[in-house]
Amino acid sequence: MDKRNAAGGLMQKSKVLLLAAGITAGSLMAWNAFGGQPLNKPAFAAGTENAVMNTVAVTGTGKVSVAPDIAYVSAGVSVTAKTAKEAQAGAAKKYDAVRKALTGTFGVAEKDLKTTNYSVQPQYRYTDKEGQVLTGYTAVQDIQISYRNIDKTGDLVDGLAAAGANRINNISFGTEKGDAYTQQALQKAVEAAKVKAMTLAQASGRTLGEVVSISENGAQVVQPVIERAQMKMAAASDSSANTVVDAGEVDVTSDITVLFSLK
Incomplete structure (x- = not known):
């Protein structure tokens, strides 16, 4: 009876040793399959890190200044009367005269005229004795002209x-x-980005490689604007003089981000 128990114990120990050996061999195979890296770490992580370390990201801005080819004039009529109906009628008459001058005398096409504002507002006078008193109504109609x-x-x-x-x-x-x-501004932006990247590469003892990626951050057209206050100041200096408007230049800018490889 003791001999059988001893033999059974030896067999159990042998099975445990064989199982442990199998687990160890499987672990070694998995270790070798993944290049000796831990199983919970992606095999491509080291390559990705190296790829990121061997790049430089820069931004570039391109600007093109050109003479404008269109003017946008915002003008309008304003009429005040005792009643809202009278104010509306007066504004409509003035507005019609303005439209006829634009389409007739200046040859502005109908498609280049756009009403941008129309309002009829009550007007009040305030006194200590009477308080707020309605004095009339003001009708306003504004138009934008593309010229x-x-x-x-x-x-x-x-x-x-x-x-x-x-x-x-x-x-x-x-x-x-x-x-x-x-498109011209984008070309200048790419050139500016390349110059910046080359400077950074040389400063770090590296050589600039190929473009890895490029993205556009946006473009903008900056329009010079002449405000109403400026025009009033010019007119006040000499009421008999014709209005002079200086168009200046229009600035078109583009911003990009470029990722270069480093050697």
Whole structure:
């Protein structure tokens, strides 16, 4: 009986030793399969880290300054009367005269005229004795004019005033060739990014490699604007002089981010 128990114990110990040996062999095979790295760490992690370390990311800005080819004039009429109906009728009459001058005298197409504001507001007077007293109504109608004869923008402003427009809000200048100018700005942005990356590579004792990725951060068209206050100051200096409007330049900018490899 003791001999059988002893033999059974030896057999159990042998099975445990064989199982342990099998687990150890499997672990070694898995270790070798993953290049000697721990099983819970991706095999490609080291390569990815090296790839990231061997790059440089820079931003580049390109700018193109061009003469504007279109003016946007915001003007309007304002009429105050005792009743809202009278104010509306007066504004409508003035507005119609302004539109006829634009389409007739200045040859502005209907598609280049856009109503941007229309309002009728009550007007009040306040006194200590009577408090707030209704004095009438003011009707306002504003229009935006797209005008391509840039050199005649000052004449257009004078013509609007002569036709009955008593609101000249502002004038801005832009370009209708924004896409073409944006492409030029993008090319300059890429060149600027490359110069910056080369400087960084040389400073760190490396050589600039190929472009890994490139992304556009956005483009912007900066339009010069002449405000109403500026035009009033010019008119006050000499009431008999014609309005002179300086268009200046339109700036088109593009921003990009470029990732270069390093050698």
